[in-house]
Amino acid sequence: MKQFHRVVIYSVLVLFAVYFLLPLIVMLFSSFKDLGEIRSGNLIMPPESPTIEPWIKAWGEACTGLNCDGVKSYFINSFLITVPAVFLASAIGAINGYILAKWRFRGSEVFFAFMLLGCFIPFQAVLLPMAQTLGFLGLANSLPGLILVHTIYGVPFTTLFYRNYYVGIPTELISAAKLDGAGFFQTFYKIVLPISTPIIIVTVIWEFTNIWNDFLFGVIYSGPTSQPITVALNNLVNTSTGVKEYNVDMAAAMIAALPTIIVYIVSGKYFLRGLVAGAVKG
Known part of the structure; x- marks a missing residue:
């Protein structure tokens, strides 16, 4: 009976996994088909004669509005935005969490509560104030402006x-470092940071995914030369110069999705471990 229950459970899990992955499978298969096979074939069937032409065209030849140079430059823009924003938001969040967990001050809990409000403020509520701020700083329609926006919005989450992870670190460890003469940053770099790998992985995955997949901030605060891949993908899908090339659209969508997929594959096993760290005290 126990074996039967296990078979049923795994069968249901496999069924849900296939159902969840079906859109990705359709995208992947369609990106390697020519238009004739897409029109006449089954979407969920693998390509009969695989071709990489849709990928080549999506990368360097597809039209995204008036520009027909593919998504290459936008893909690079997304990296130029995402990598610095992830680093800055993670670094600031680490310092904040360290202070709020182990170097508490009068009113620190109130400060933390107000900072958490940033996790629940919808994007639409900050569009106009952020636009005014970027204009005042001279960063409107630029890559540094988008980096600043994503860093600010990511700090409450990081x-x-x-903070939740560092609460689980024994306070005696920090106290011992203080007795040995270690200061604030020395304790952080020599003791706390080396044992922070799980939560760093969680934060990087979370921030990378959110920033890379962002469309709203990208379409509003970017200029013609600073648009991220999500904006280019939207422009590509909505641009028509004759026959609609669904295979090129699917290839572009796969190109846009590849970095986040790779991040999850490489470091996904640490995600849940770090996410629940600090959830139970003891």
Whole structure:
């Protein structure tokens, strides 16, 4: 009976996994088909004569509005935005979490509560104030402006992650470092940071995915030369110069999705481990 229950459970899990992955499978298969096979074939069937032409065209030849140079430059823009924003938001969040967990001050809990409000403020509520701020700083329609926006919006989340993780670190460890003469940053770099790998992985995955997949901030605060891949993908899908090339659209969508997929594959096993760290005290 126990074996039967296990078979049923795994069968249901496999069924849900296939159902969840079906859109990705359709995208992947369609990106390697020519238009004739897409029109006449079954979407969920693998390509009969695989071709990489849709990928080549999506990368360097497809039209995204008036520009027909593919998504290459936008893909690079997304990296130029995402990598610095992830680093800055994670670094600031780590310091904030360290202070709020182990170097508490009068009113620190109130400060933390107000910072958490940033996790629940919808994007639409900050569009106009952020636009005014970027204009005042001279960063409107630029890559540094988008980096600043994503860093600011990411800090509340990263602070929450790091603070909850650092609460689980024994306070005696920090006290011992203080007795040995270690200061604030020395304790952080020599003791706390080396044992923070799980939560760093969680934060990087979370921030990378959110920033890379963002469309709203990208379409509003970017200029013609600073648009991220999500904006280019939208422009590509909505641009028509004759026959609609669904295979090129699917290839572009796969190109846009590849970095986040790779991040999850490489470091996904640490995600859940770090996410629940600090959830139970003891």
